[in-house]
Amino acid sequence: MAGRLSQKLMAVIAEGPKGRVYIAPTIDMEAAAFAAQPAWKPACQMPKKHRNFQPPAYGMSGLGDLFTSRQLAAVTTFSDLVNEARERVHCHAVAASSSDDGTSLATAGIGATAYSEAVSVYLGCALSRLASYNNTICHWNMRGGSVGGIFSRHAIPMSWDFIEVNPLEKMSGNWDGGIEWVADVLDALRSAKATGSAQQADASTQAISVGKVVSTDPPYYDNISYADLSDFFYVWLRPQGDCTISQILTRTFSR
Numbered sequence: 001m002a003g004r005l006s007q008k009l010m011a012v013i014a015e016g017p018k019g020r021v022y023i024a025p026t027i028d029m030e031a032a033a034f035a036a037q038p039a040w041k042p043a044c045q046m047p048k049k050h051r052n053f054q055p056p057a058y059g060m061s062g063l064g065d066l067f068t069s070r071q072l073a074a075v076t077t078f079s080d081l082v083n084e085a086r087e088r089v090h091c092h093a094v095a096a097s098s099s100d101d102g103t104s105l106a107t108a109g110i111g112a113t114a115y116s117e118a119v120s121v122y123l124g125c126a127l128s129r130l131a132s133y134n135n136t137i138c139h140w141n142m143r144g145g146s147v148g149g150i151f152s153r154h155a156i157p158m159s160w161d162f163i164e165v166n167p168l169e170k171m172s173g174n175w176d177g178g179i180e181w182v183a184d185v186l187d188a189l190r191s192a193k194a195t196g197s198a199q200q201a202d203a204s205t206q207a208i209s210v211g212k213v214v215s216t217d218p219p220y221y222d223n224i225s226y227a228d229l230s231d232f233f234y235v236w237l238r239p240q241g242d243c244t245i246s247q248i249l250t251r252t253f254s255r
Contacts, residue, residue, distance in 0.1 A: 001059045007068070007136075009033055010161070013145075015169075020145055033164070038072035042235035047228055052155035055137075063235055066135045066156070074167050075131050078175060079236050082123045090116035122186065126178035128233040133173025136162045146172040154224045156232070 009030040012023050041064035046053045048061070055066060064072065093112035094100050103109030105117040137150040137159045147163050150156065165173040201208060 001057075003059055005059055007034075013140075033068070033070055036068075036070035036073045038069055038076055040076050041067075041072055044231050044235050046156065046231075047225060050222070050225055050228070052225055053228070054158040055156060058158055063232055066137060066150075066232075068136060068164055071134045071136070071164060075127075075134055075236060078127055078130055078167070082120055082127055085123055086116045086120035089119045122182050123179075124237050125182045126175065127236055129178040129181060130167060130173070130175055131233065131236050134165050134167060136164075138163050138165070138173070149173070150232070151229075154226070154229060156229070 009025045012025050012029060014021050014023060042062065044063045045061055046056050046063060048056045055061075060066065067075065090100075090112055093115050097112060100112035101109060102113055103111060105114040105121070108114075109117075132149045132151060133147055135150050137156060139148045139159060139161070140146075140163045141148050147165055165171065167173070167175050170176065199208075
């Protein structure tokens with residue numbers, strides 16, 4: 001709580017010719033980890049007295065405190081690139097169709113503007129997945145050698161050792177993997193035959209449920225803070241080196 005919590009690089013996991021190799025870090029590796037200078041850090045605060053948010057009890061009060069400097073630099077860069085990608089997709093779409101009605105996706109547009117916004121929505125989904133695997137709550141799964149995301153349950157726990165993923169390498173939590181997961185979901189949705197809709201209505205006067213059986217979960221009250229948990233992704237969705245063995249995949253830290 002006094003702000004004296006620090007980090008120590010414990011190990012580096014690299015891809016070797018016969019599988020992954022665990023090596024002791026060098027001074028240069030640790031210096032590189034702490035040399036990153038992120039241009040931005042989320043300022044959104046977590047609830048201070050809620051059982052589902054443990055980091056504030058240890059002085060990590062904001063969502064930005066859940067990331068190392070290098071993770072902040074990486075996720076911020078990808079976030080900025082999503083905006084850049086939307087602009088480039090728009091330019092390419094205009095060039096291909098020679099027209100744009102200027103109508104956004106939110107207003108049922110079907111032109112270049114809506115198309116580029118739709119692509120950025122999909123990229124935003126991949127960005128959210130990237131953030132969930134690139135923070136200081138993620139742990140290393142010993143079985144199978146993969147990274148466990150921050151949300152193993154509907155809460156943000158405290159983690160005393162964590163993994164820092166290389167988001168450019170082929171492993172769990174990387175950027176390309178997020179793109180593939182989103183693409184797989186979209187392919188599955190294309191074959192879905194059912195459609196759905198949502199609307200708000202007064203429970204005492206609505207007629208939607210007439211002649212139907214309505215089954216609901218028991219009331220959660222504040223058991224799960226869905227809105228506060230969603231801020232973890234929202235802050236990123238707002239506008240705003242080689243190893244001698246092989247490419248470095250992950251780095252293990254402890255507090």
